Amino acid sequence: MTTALIADDEPLLAASLAARLKALWPALDIVAVAANGVEAVAALNAHRPDLAFLDIRMPGLTGLQVAQAARDTRVVFVTAYDEYALSAFEHAAIDYLLKPVDDVRLAQCVSRLQRQTQAPPDLQAALAALNPAPAASSLAWLTVGLGDTTRLVALDEVLYFEASNKYTNVVTATERHLIRTPLKDLLPQLDPQRFAQVHRAVIVNLGAVARIHRDLLGRQQVHLKQCADVLPLSRGFAGRFRQM
Template identity: 35%
Template sequence: MAAIRTLIVDDEPLARRGLELRLRRYADVEIVGEAGNGREAFHAVSRLRPQLMFLDVQMPGVDGFELLRALPATQIPLTVFVTAYDQYALAAFAASALDYLLKPVDDARLDESIERARTRLAARKTEDHYERLLKVIATLPASARSTFEVVLADEADAPCGDKLTIKDGHRLLRIDVDSIRWIDAAGDYMCIHAGESTHVLRGTMQQLERRLDPRRFARVHRSSIVNLARVREMRPHLNGEYFLVLDSGHELKLSRSYREKVKLLT
């Protein structure tokens, strides 16, 4: 497993040193930097691009919450708040924190935080891989797309019921609808993530959305449809957006334009 690039932010040198020593227990955690206040952390995040940040809440000047608000959304790493005061827990999770640790940090709770980070980062890598794959397919000339000429095989507007049928050359594949976790798209191609398999096929989100039961599947982004039964957690993000965490650990963004879908998850 690739090392998790980690930044420690705390205004107390002894606290930073103590956390650094504890993090050495994890072979896949690489401490790329430390910062003693919010301003230093802002520049460290920009320069070092950490994947994980352990962040003290109370710091002089720019505190932990102000730091997250100041960072560009694309640069915010997975964040574990570390503080001596438990009254900040609710605000920490409202700020989309990965976890919240009280000082002195318990080893078992630190283990949980690292495991959460591993799961989230693995899910993001998988999602990034499929996103790149879709973009590559979408730019291929028509003559080079034969490998991906998998299409929806049923009538375009007919509900698919418990099985979704796709045509792969001369074969008909029937996918159990309940096994579908989510669907993403780029251009005229889609990835259907079902069970342990991913099917890349030609078609549009609008076409597939008409086929699926709206009580079970919801459009949560212009390029994503999710199986509502597979959503295990919903975390607020910036600018009115949310992250949906699936039972597989994958994360999908619920964009502002689809916020009415929130009521389907309650």
């Protein structure tokens, strides 16, 4: 059975699209309806649907940002974008629906999806045309797990990252999480204007730094605004903080 996710911050439009899809495609299993971008990414991670109908303008994360997490999911954008943007979608063989969604156009979309059996198209190429961003700053959130629960942690909430063997501790003002990505693999994905390595085992959010303190032995330490933790600042990484 083909599974699908619908994400739209307008509940009536989401419910209408779900009902019309079921009428056109009775075998389609709509596994989740998300009200915003964050819920949509969580649903993608939890259900791994075959299809995702994504509104482009949603609170939290846009449909374009959500689509970056849709690695094995065919995406249909629900959009009011102009013809230039739509042509980019078509070039990558990604379908789209213009609001308000026309019945005939929706039926054409369903027919196309039912016929399409090949692997998902090059979504990243289309996204690059619409939402270009440096690769080093592409990471906007982290997916963390606790038991059967999947959560999203925005990068803005992270105070610092700390290496822990092959894993990494993610520390916010109120929580600590352990992720499987090693610190050395995480660093290239972070925006260098927002995050800096202060020790071989520590990366800090620059916006969370309150002050740099030097103790009696000449060792430098990073003090944070929202956390009592004190982080070591190695000499090799101290240059960036001389103005603080």
